[in-house]
Amino acid sequence: MTDISMGGSAPKSSLTTVDARTRKRNAAEKRFRAYGLTAIAIGLLFLIVLAVSIIRSGVPAFTQTEVHIDFTITQEQFDDAESQMLKTSAYQKLFIAALQSQLEDRGLEVSFDPAAIERLLGKTGGTIREYYRENPDQIGTPVRFELAASSRVDGYFKGRVSRDTVVDSRFLMVSDLDLVDALHDVGIITQAFNWNFITGSDTGVDNPGGAGIGVSVIGSFFMMLVVLVLSLPIGVAASIYLEEFAPQNWFTDLIEVNISNLAAVPSIVFGILGLAVFIQFMHLPQSAPLVGGLVLTLMTLPTIIISTRASLKAVPPSIREAALGVGASKMQTVFHHVLPLAAPGILTGTIIGLAQALGETAPLLLIGMVGFIARAYPEGVVSGFVDPNSAMPAQIYTWAARADAGFYEKAWGGIIILLIFLLTMNIIAIILRRRFERRW
């Protein structure tokens, strides 16, 4: 027998009124929830800040300040200029005279010295001379020149340079800005979309205005081609072996351990591998997209193998059994039935792996894809693989490492282009997955 003591006294607390202890516990509950929400909010805030700063700093790279000048040259002036000793400066003089007369036509009286024009536009004589030497038939007819303004003038319009921060130098005088404003008012200086940034090549350290990312996009393209051609077949073959054929033994275990370790090795170590094996040992050309592609292939393989194995595993065993049942060999089962069914998943994984490889920078630094200027498009397919080139992330790094702040804008702009590529690849992967993924 047990005695259940029935308390004679009234209950200390009631369910209808909240006592202090419950209040404390509820408050703790609310606080805890708030911490979680705050954490997510902070994470998303970081994302927004990142996106805003990329867009705000990168969009100006896509516009450019241009000077439009209608310019006519007569045959005599052309002959005269060609006969002089300093040919380009003769053109420069003609150009400045034309500019002055155009300003006067519009009733604008600004005094400026020829040196100011040179500061605003750089040496324009050479450009003009080249144009007329290539198109002699244009002599005598008015031609509209669209000349890129110097990087500081460009910066003035984009807010990078302001009247307060300008210090008189041989690059820009404060007084020049009056001229710039006047030219802007009459529509000679305008802002235009900068196609050169998307299609152009890198320039030297002294000309941020003319730098473009086009050549390094091609470099990245050739690199991705190497990665795709090598890592997809090798990755799929390795996954098929491990998932469908490998016996349970030490060799299989060794491969598995290696793959999972390689997936966690820092990317810079792959750069060291590329430098030591491909460049020092095999003497492959430095800075070539081929070598970059090889290094990135080794880096992407574990990712592709892991995702391919997951999609092979997702194919139900009944498919295999049915194929084996009607007399297919093991190999035929895998290649005729399992692989086609796993293909969408494999493709999705490969695209995501490629996107990862496209944004990878550190290994490329070690195999020499920075530090030189990618000036020219490759001449052909073979030269695209073996001639030195840059890649998008390496080009962005090169720009970020240069001293001139004008290049920072280019680096942000390059990031926008890189992210557009990554976004497109990821969206394609998501669409593929939505469209073709089968749930069994």
Place this chain on the structure above:
Amino acid sequence: MPLLWLFLIVLAIAAGAYVLARVRVLAMAGENRRALHSLPVYYGSNAAMKSGVPALLVLAVWLVAQPLVIDTIASGHIPDSAIAETTSRGLVMAEVRRTADGIDMAIASGELSETAARDPQADIEDLSARLSDAGAILTSEITPPVFRAAQELRALSAVGTQAMTIIVVLIALFGALWALRETKPDFRARNVVEQGVRGLLIAAASIAILTTLGIVLSLVFNTVEFFRLYPASEFFFGTNWAPSFSGRGGASDLGIVPLLWGTFYISLVALIVAVPIGLFAAIYLSEYASPKVRAVAKPLLEVLAGIPTIVYGLFALLTVGPLLMRVFGDEGLGWMQAGTAVMTAGLVMGIMLIPFVSSLSDDIINAVPQALRDGSYGLGATQSETIRQVVLPAALPGIVGAILLAASRAIGETMIVVLGAGAAARLSLNPFDAMTTVTAKIVSQLTGDSDFASPEALVAFALGMTLFVITLGLNVFALYIVRKYREQYE
């Protein structure tokens, strides 16, 4: 483009063998497919495989081996006396290779005729002039032994390439003939082809082992080379990092301690940022969030993981650095000298690691069985008490594993620290000082102009080795913790 042609010729032979074997076996069976052991495709594939695969394999091995063999032979032509005190055989051989490349360039541009390049009595001064006219880059004057070795190198590689072409084509033809000979209706073609494909699959899977082997060997050999030039004890215990770029060796202090300190300090700051945010985000997403919130917030957080690190590096250098300068710099609190600092890099790296921690923890928390929670609720615990006292302890080993993996990521991260952490190696406690890390120094030592044989460049491999060992150790340790302490439910 002889290499591409050779490749195409082998492919053409393989394709021809495919067609011939198929036609042959069908003819032998009198167009009666049922008399064949395998489908006709397999007879063709067997022939293509036997002619193509060995030939391409030999081609690949030859391409790797030929420069090595030729280098050794050509190197034998340089007497020890020709190698000056200040240099090494490897450097002289690099010069020989450059000279040989220069001669090739000169011939291609028409500056030099093939016979003149082979003339052993050639006038060396005249030759150097022609080479530089052709745009070849030669660092020093060509000496007679170097020139002889370069001539030898060219002659040998010409012979080697010819031999390679002949042998590879012969192997392909021989393989094709062999396969055609054995092509009879009762030949078990499918089994043979499937064996071959299986071999290829195994070879593909072995690439993972080869990669690891390549990493380990390239790190070990160069690290050993480095320790021959620089004492290991000074490397591991030296507290000063000051590589010299002018002299070769001697003057440099290459102590790893300041670099390790910078690495760990930055990683610590990153983890202090990432772990609480990532963990609380994971708890909220898995325990509190409605499916709708989860469907939006989880992918958005994971976007942070998909952004390339160069973007974070630029973000640190150009946005976060100046921002911190405004608060902690000379105009604010005066703790910070420049925008690049431990805090800048650590903060940005923390942002990068948030989704890493949150995704892994989310999976682990979700794996805790619902029965544990229900039991706790049944005893009257609130949701937060359940999480703190039941779910988190159950998930702890996994969470620790996730944090260790994040730490290994932070230690191996390169671009953020290259751009955001500064370049000065310093032992300091102030998180607003510029410091540098192992990865950043690997980049700066290997992208400079110093040659690969100097301790200043080789130290990068020793640093890489350290990095590899640390990250590998962390990963293995993380897996061990997860395996050992994982609660087995059901």
